[in-house]
Amino acid sequence: MTCLSSVQPIPPSKDLHYDHHGPSNGQLGLSTERPTSFHNPWPSYRFATLNDAWLAYQRGAAVARPQREPKCDACGEWTRVASRSASVAPFRDTEPDNELAMPGGLFYDPDDDDNDDTEVQAWDDGEDDGPDGLSFLTRRVTHDTEQPTGYIRPEMREMQTDDDADDWREPPVCVRPPRWLCGEGEDRESNRGECGLPKPALTWIGHASVLVQIPFADGSGMAGVLFDPIFSQRCSPTQYLGPARSLDPPCSVVELPPIHLVIISHDHYDHLDYNSIMELWNLHIDTVKFIVPLGLGKWFLDSGIPRSHVTELDWWCEALVQFPTSQSGMSTPVPVTSYPPTREPEINPSSRLALKVACCPAQHRSGRGVFDQMATLWASWAVGVVPSDIKNPLAPGMKDWHSFKVYFGGDTGYRYATAPDSDETSICPAFEQIGDAYGPFSLALLPLSTGSSLPFLRKTLNISLDQYTLTSSQHCSPADSLKIHSAVKARRTVGMHWGTFCDSAEARATRVDFGRARRDAAVGTDWDNPGMKGVFIALDIGQTVDVEP
């Protein structure tokens, strides 16, 4: 069903700080100029020193020896990613009798003669056609024939006494078919809350791509909010070279349910992928709108997307997104060039869903080439369902809202890790501020690892430098993510930005590191029963979980 939403920026309050703005190209006062560059305004953002590089080297190649990856049971070859030696389970048959269950819902059939070095597996739902009448999908399974030279930190090589066995599961991350491809997406009877509506749900698409589905108030479907989509093989200027994914996306763009909002954190290639954006635009053209940080709108216009479908926001600025009951209720789209907005949005009381989308700070960088470094803004995002009993939803913040609220961390650092513990300025203050203005959150999506470029460079140049030590100002360790989880006051958190564009040794190290940090922080693991400190889990790619509002 077509559902056109309207996205209307809310004029920012006058007392906002613009200390992250660089020089601007306007003649007016600071708040009405369009900045041409940006910076991180906190002392917690620092460049790596020579000492950091030395520490990173000591923690890398000088200490750790290459780690052998497990051999594939079926063919005896070294596996590039262990899960790739597995057949994918039939959609509706989650526990086949004759197959060996592998962690994460993937199954390997030892009697299958087709386990060749390279093979194509069919997604089979037991019928001639694939799901929803699509011709069946294929997944290519590859084995590397050479022993890989993966590197993991020494403390990640062996299980420690207190480790949870699940943190050492093999493989560390798998690909599962998302719920809507398993035939459960339409009905969702088992996932209905007390009011009879489906619960909000999230699906990890891999790396930082997360789909959050929020039910319409009249039960007519779900709003699809997609963060940082990437479905391409490589996150790079070209698909011939650059960081490549080790695990396929769990679905293609055409298999996604209706997408209404695509929200981008920043312009790095692993978060803003041209092919994925173009596919989303072409296949969801009736419904999709894009919301991006300040300065990034031009990239979308240059890509051929009309300005009526793109909204730019500065840090601490907000937009109201309304889903009318019919097309006649649509408001006038607000073009990307109206910065900052001067007109208050009109609230449509008959909307079947209204969301507030707030652009929040993150401690990171931007740039897709040499000459556009820091030229566009980077951000994290808060999205909340506007409650029906709120008097003035346009007032800044969502502090007192008891509705479903999600925080997407994007790509961010939390602290400068090599500073002494006594240095309080080494911690970015933005997350406490986000928690105060928009928390508590029903759900947070937070990065667990350094991402894609650094593992690629390390592998290509064969230099084992500890990536986090070098780039802690702009990337989170699992321990940092746990700190952000509590700073923004998240009840439930899912880790992302890990395990996709790296080898399985690195994914395993992230999982083990995360498990230990979570244990140290006494944060819960039971999704259905978050304790006082909430719950923070890692999912498989494609896994869907429901969220209590």
Ligand SMILES: [Zn+2]
């Ligand atoms: Zn980035």
Ligand SMILES: [Zn+2]
């Ligand atoms: Zn990234």
